[in-house]
Amino acid sequence: xHSAVLLIEFGSIILGLxxxxxxxxxxxxxxxxxxxxxxxxxxxxxxxxxxxxxEFVATGAEIGVILLLLMLGLEYTASDLVSNLKTHYPSGLxxxxxxxxxxxxxxxxxxxxxxxxxxxxxxTWISSSGVIAKVLGDLGRVGNRETPVILSVLVLEDLAMxxxxxxxxxxxxxxxxxxxxxxxxxxxxxxxxxLFLAVRYGRVISRFVSSDDPEKLLLVVLGxxxxxxxxxxxxxxxxxxxxxxxxxxLSGEVAEGAHTLLSPLRDLFAAVFFVFxxxxxxxxxxxxxxxxxxxxxxxxxxxxxxxxYWAARRAGxxxxxxxxxxxxxxxxxxxxxxxxxxxxSAGIEPSLGPLATAYVLILVVLGPLTARYTxxxxxxWGRRREPSRPEPAPRxxxxxxxxxx
Amino acid sequence: xxxxxxxxxxxxxxxVQYDLETRxxxxxxxxxxxxxxxxxxxxxxxxxDSCAQSLKLTSSEAGSLIDALKPSHHSPSLLYxxxxxxxxxxxxxxxxxxxxxxxxxxMRMRTETGASVVAVLRRAEAIPSPAPDFRLAGGDxxxxxxxxxxxxxxxxxxxxx
Numbered sequence: 010x011h012s013a014v015l016l017i018e019f020g021s022i023i024l025g026l027x028x029x030x031x032x033x034x035x036x037x038x039x040x041x042x043x044x045x046x047x048x049x050x051x052x053x054x055x056x057x058x059x060x061x062x063x064e065f066v067a068t069g070a071e072i073g074v075i076l077l078l079l080m081l082g083l084e085y086t087a088s089d090l091v092s093n094l095k096t097h098y099p100s101g102l103x104x105x106x107x108x109x110x111x112x113x114x115x116x117x118x119x120x121x122x123x124x125x126x127x128x129x130x131x132x133t134w135i136s137s138s139g140v141i142a143k144v145l146g147d148l149g150r151v152g153n154r155e156t157p158v159i160l161s162v163l164v165l166e167d168l169a170m171x172x173x174x175x176x177x178x179x180x181x182x183x184x185x186x187x188x189x190x191x192x193x194x195x196x197x198x199x200x201x202x203x204l205f206l207a208v209r210y211g212r213v214i215s216r217f218v219s220s221d222d223p224e225k226l227l228l229v230v231l232g233x234x235x236x237x238x239x240x241x242x243x244x245x246x247x248x249x250x251x252x253x254x255x256x257x258x259l260s261g262e263v264a265e266g267a268h269t270l271l272s273p274l275r276d277l278f279a280a281v282f283f284v285f286x287x288x289x290x291x292x293x294x295x296x297x298x299x300x301x302x303x304x305x306x307x308x309x310x311x312x313x314x315x316x317x318y319w320a321a322r323r324a325g326x327x328x329x330x331x332x333x334x335x336x337x338x339x340x341x342x343x344x345x346x347x348x349x350x351x352x353x354s355a356g357i358e359p360s361l362g363p364l365a366t367a368y369v370l371i372l373v374v375l376g377p378l379t380a381r382y383t384x385x386x387x388x389x390w391g392r393r394r395e396p397s398r399p400e401p402a403p404r405x406x407x408x409x410x411x412x413x414x
Numbered sequence: 415x416x417x418x419x420x421x422x423x424x425x426x427x428x429x430v431q432y433d434l435e436t437r438x439x440x441x442x443x444x445x446x447x448x449x450x451x452x453x454x455x456x457x458x459x460x461x462x463d464s465c466a467q468s469l470k471l472t473s474s475e476a477g478s479l480i481d482a483l484k485p486s487h488h489s490p491s492l493l494y495x496x497x498x499x500x501x502x503x504x505x506x507x508x509x510x511x512x513x514x515x516x517x518x519x520x521m522r523m524r525t526e527t528g529a530s531v532v533a534v535l536r537r538a539e540a541i542p543s544p545a546p547d548f549r550l551a552g553g554d555x556x557x558x559x560x561x562x563x564x565x566x567x568x569x570x571x572x573x574x575x
Contacts, residue, residue, distance in 0.1 A: 084427040093426065142427060149468030152431060152443045152455030157423055164426045212538070219538045221553065262538045265448060330463035 015065060022051065022066070026280045037147065039140050039377075041342050042370045044280050048287015049295075049366070066285050073282030074347050075238045075252040076275040081138065081167055082256015083264045083271075087207035090257065093164045100158075100320035101165030107312040109134040115305050116361075124180045125358040131173055132349050132365050133309045137342025138163045140373060144380045145337060155330035158321045159337050170344065171200045171250050177348065178247040181355035188245075196246045203254040215263040223270055230259070230267045231274075249347065279343065286350050287366070294363040302367035310375060313338045314383060328391075329384050336383025340376020345369050452476040502559045504535070505569050509552030512574050519546030527567040529560025 025047055026040075033040040094101075112133030116126035141163065145151055175196035179189040207214070218233065220226040234255045241251025259267060317335030326334065349365030352358065421433040429447040436442065441462065445453040450473035458466040471479065507513055513521055524530050534541045534548065535555040541548070550556075558568050 089424060089426045092424075138427060149455075149465055151425070151428060151445050151453050152457075152465045152468055154463040156428075157425060157431075160426050160428065215538050221537060221551065266537075268448070327461065327463050329461050333464070 019065060022047075022281075022284060023277075026284065030280075039143070039340075039342065039373050040280070041137075041140070041283060041346075042373050044283035045287045045346070045366055045370060048284040049290055049292045051284070051288060063288075066281060066288065069278055069281035070285035070350075071248070071282075072235070073275075073278035073280070073285075074249050074350070075235060076271060076278050077282070077343055077347065078170075078249040078253040079234045079256045080268065080271060080275050082253040083259060083268050084138075085164060085167070085257060086260050086264075087204050087211060087257050090164060090168050091204060091208060093161050094168060097161040097165060097320070100162055100316070100323060101169065103319055104162055104166065104316045105134060105169065107316050108309055111305060111308050111312060115301055116358075119301065119360070121358045121361065124183075125352065125361055127180055128177055128348060128352040128357065128361060129364070131177060132345040132368065133305060133341070135166050135170065135341065135344040135348065136163060136313065136338050137340045137344065137373065137376070138167065140340040140342045140376055141337055141380070144340065144377045147377075148381060150333070150337075153330065153333065155317075155321045155324075155326045155334040155337075158324045158326065159317065159334050162316065162320055162338060167253075171253055172197060174247040174250045174348075174351075175245075177351050179245060181352055181357050182245065192245045195244055196250060199241075199246065200250070200254060203258055207258045207260065211258065211260040214258050215261050218259060218267075219263045223266070226263070226266055227270045230255075230263075230271065247351075282350070283343075283346060286346050286353070286362070289353055290362045290366050294360065295367055298360050298364040299367055302364050302371060305364075306368055306371040306375065309341075310339045310372065310379060314379065329388060332384040332387040333380075336379040336381070339372060339379040341369055341372040342376075499561055500559060501562055501565055502532070502557060503565050503569070504555050505558055505565075505572050507550050507552055507554045507556065507572060510575055511552065511572060513550050513572060514552040516550060517546065518544055518548045518550060521571060523558075523568050523571060526571065527560060527564040529558050529564035529568040531556045532559050533557040 026044060029043040029047055030040045033043050109130035113126040113130040116129040117123075121129075141159065145153075145156060145159070150156060172193075175192055176189075179192040218226070218229050220229060234252050237255050238248035238251040241254075242248040256264075314332070314335030317333075317338040318331040321331040321334035345365060346369055349362055353362040418434060418436075423431045423433065425431055425445065429445055431443055431445045433441065433443045441457045443455045443457075445455065447453065452471045452473070452475075454467075454469045454471065455465040456467045458464055518531060531544060532542070533556075534544050534550070535557070536551070536553075556572070558565050560568065
């Protein structure tokens with residue numbers, strides 16, 4: 010009897026997500042905000058609380074995070090990461106300083122303590138590579154000269170996640186300084202080792218995993234990833250980082266094959282993850298944090314624009330391209346939720362989940378708009394104010410902020 | 415006259431971008447996506463950093479376009495052709511081919527056609543100069559070198575059910 014209820018509940022969740030996804034596709038929106046809203050609707054205090062499938066959805070959500078990070082790792086080769094790190098690290102540092110600090114500051118102002126500050130810093134820091142890549146394609150900007158700059162910022166953020174996630178995992182687990190340092194050392198060592206091995210012996214690793222048969226390839230890659238993620242979790246490093254490193258280590262045809270095979274799985278489980286996150290957020294807890302979320306969204310939209318502007322200027326892109334790069338980077342999405350999810354499942358600060366939800370909902374909708382309109386608005390503003398000032402402050406986009414409501 | 419150099423820029427997570435500056439100083443680029451699709455971009459004259467046109471092509475559309483752009487007519491699988499009348503081609507072993515699972519020597523390709531198999535491409539690796547006891551599998555791609563007639567005959571042999 011129980012299994013029937015579980016099937017009915019889980020089936021209706023998935024079906025609902027599918028219909029929501031179609032709805033989002035019609036308006037060319039990212040489906041992420043709708044998945045979150047669906048989770049809110051079905052969760053505690055929502056319209057229609059689900060109970061039986063709770064445990065199953067929780068497991069699905071964990072697999073969702075693992076697959077999200079695995080696919081991210083598959084996107085990049087180790088040499089991509091290393092060469093990016095060498096040439097663009099200043100942009101990465103500026104990105105971190107400008108966008109992580111506002112999040113940390115807001116958490117401290119709200120009196121949530123240092124651990125929540127570190128978590129919220131990550132939420133506001135990491136842009137959504139998925140949303141941004143899609144927006145660039147939609148706007149026909151893949152070939153633009155500022156695109157490599159945008160991508161390099163994203164790559165550095167993703168690489169930084171490999172260091173940042175273990176720190177957060179250790180912090181929310183409440184380990185002491187000593188144990189925390191050990192964890193971090195393990196994480197850094199593992200990341201360094203994997204990068205080294207992948208650059209050196211990537212072909213050997215890929216050959217071991219390679220299989221002519223898609224079915225076997227799927228099982229081998231998925232099994233290996235979940236196993237490594239589990240071991241990483243056991244070492245207190247964070248399952249997500251384990252999965253990310255597996256993705257980095259696989260390269261060439263294997264990575265491409267795995268990418269094609271795993272995409273549908275990733276879509277399914279990532280959707281489950283967003284719903285799960287929404288399930289654990291009480292809708293009534295969102296209105297109190299709406300104002301801080303909105304303020305944080307506006308501030309960090311501007312800091313991201315400044316980051317993109319600075320990074321593009323460093324790469325010698327013209328002024329228009331700098332604004333475009335800035336506007337494109339604004340969207341936050343899946344990884345902000347992944348980071349917030351760590352804190353929520355550990356029970357840090359009850360208002361953090363709702364704040365992160367509201368924040369991502371705002372920016373995932375606002376991001377594509379800033380990507381589209383930052384440059385025209387900035388150009389128009391620059392014309393109005395006499396081109397005597399070479400670099401107007403990135404205030405020009407404030408005119409769009411009301412769109413977020 | 416040497417061919418103009420294409421500048422390659424990796425786009426992590428998307429693919430590789432190849433840029434070409436034409437003799438008339440027009441800039442165009444092709445983005446090779448990981449999934450085999452291509453985007454051809456032509457840049458604006460007033461803002462050389464951004465695309466005026468960005469055309470998305472599927473891999474087969476891109477293949478047909480390459481054919482049309484080639485100065486000499488050729489078949490889509492042609493790798494290289496010299497003035498000496500030798501050609502190198504990729505020929506795939508279909509899963510339904512009679513050679514799926516048989517050794518290379520059974521085909522007697524060199525005896526029959528004068529063309530030889532110089533390499534086999536299989537998933538993540540390339541096997542150079544396969545021996546006669548090399549066992550073929552469906553999905554393998556053979557690199558065959560010979561005269562035009564020889565390579566065509568080899569393709570016929572390989573295509574036998």
